Amino acid sequence: MTINQLSAQAPFTTKDGSTIRSILDRTNAPVEMQSLAEATVPAGTATQRHYHKVSEEFYFILEGHGLMEINGETQNVGPGDAILIPRTAWHQITANAGSTLRFLCCCAPPYAHEDTYFE
Template sequence: MEIRKLADQPPFTTKDGSTIRSILDAANAPVEKQSLAEATVPAGGATERHWHRDSEEFYFILEGRGEMEIDGERREVVPGDGILIPAGAWHQIRAAETLRFLCCCAPPYRHEDTFFE
């Protein structure tokens, strides 16, 4: 059985500029097909617009308010919103208030699978 406490996971910055704490991924558990992390984007901040060749992502907003852009379409996001980001889709999230959200990637997140304009 694999159980990881979020509070025990050290934060790191992804290539897109968000602060992440991996909850379960290949670095801390025998994960093969997905990863789960908590991401934080400070008020007024944004991730760098990017896409992933391999990974499909889900974001689940826990706290804050912001704007999600996927392939040019923009929508407000608030706590309780689940967001599908298909593999290959350009995306960016902007924080009107500090955003805290869960991010699930399948296959697991890798820096090498993050591409920019």
């Protein structure tokens, strides 16, 4: 049985500029097919627009409000919103001014820096 406590996970910055804490992934559990992380984007900032060739992602917004862009389509997002980011879809999330975004990020297969591509 594997149980990891979020508070015990050290934060790091991904290639897109968000700060994440890996809750369950290949670095801290016997994970094979997916990963789960908590991500934060500070108020008034955005991740760098990118895509993943291999991984499909889900974002689940826990706190804050922002703007999600996927392949040129944008929508306001906030707590309780679940977002599907298909494999190969260009995407970026922006936190509103005065509202740090905190969300769960699920990747299948697991997140890897090598699978993050920029324009």
